[in-house]
Amino acid sequence: MISWLRGELLKSWQQGTYNVALLNCGGIGYEVYLNRRDWEDLPKTREILELYIHMLVREKQWTLYGFIEFDDRDIFREIININGIGPQLALALQTELRGPRLIEAIINGDLVTLTKAHGIGRRTAERLSTELRSRFVNLYHTNEVYLKQEGSIQGVLNDSDLVHDIQNTLKTLGYNKLEIQRAINKLKSKSSLVENSDFDVWLREALHWLSQRIN
Template sequence: MISYISGIYAGHSTDAVVIECGGIGFCIRVPETVLNRLPAKNSEFKLYTYLHVKEDAMQLYGFISKEEQEMFELLIGVSGIGPKGALGILSALSMDTLRFAIYAQDAKTIAKAPGIGIKTAQKMILELKDKISLADTLGEQSAMVSADAVDSKTNANRAEAIEALTALGFSASEAVKAVSGVKDIETLSTEAIIKAALKKTL
């Protein structure tokens, strides 16, 4: 497998970029996150890559970050989601939004991606929810969450707050993200968590 390609950015199309390396121009399919961050032409450019091999073709897919490339591999491992669908998901949803949606089992948010229906989104959640760690989902909040993990009351308050926010119209992933950003959550009541979360969203 080709882990990454580093060379000269030579141009792009609507869904691919060309990187010249060693006198060869590599055409690499990419999500919009890459197209939105292209360097000046003829500048050095590096993409983490995945080589997809089929009976009749080989195609490189490229990503700005290693974590995005790893997420792409997880997505294409889901039955019914091919490379095109995975690129669509990564183009429509940020890594944070996608992780939160999987963790919160928020199929509606995932189904916003082109070509991904509710049933496919639900299948994706089912197959990936155990492969997305809570630490990765919450980023800087992970240390706080780990410390809280044994506190059933804190977890109950957090769950009630998330449920209340979804009742107010937040998507499940938005509610999880808002509640996870509340500081000193272990000292707060459910009502206080909800108020703090709402302040963060305003």
């Protein structure tokens, strides 16, 4: 079972509704399917890329689905476990909604938000919410009261937007995807930053960590 890949990005392309990346890992080329959001954030060709992988095995075909964030892979797995919802619909949902927003929409039964994703109709959205709500409440330690409190899913949303801004800034400064990903993961593990949503503080910490790694 392949669960993670690290390698050189040889090529990326779109084929119909599919977003594809080809990774060279130890001389072997792996073709990986991504949601469009992650695909658009891929590094330049020949740069190193890390992806968390879900491997779907069918009778005559093995298909790899890749995710930049570990949690996104877990959300994908939960979605495709629902009868009648395949990988393409799951990727469409994750293209339209970032992880925290998708979790919030499913828990709250927000059909308007869920049906914004390509191919997701009202009945499918209702089934998503019905079958995954309690599962996501347990997985992400949330409930209806918690969602309304400070530090709720909305707080996670703000953090997600902050992280995205940091990623874009570091990318503009010339850091590659792998360096940025490692810096963000390091910052997320620092207890002093858990309650701090100040962009300048996060950026300063990221640059400090990156300078230590490079020098």
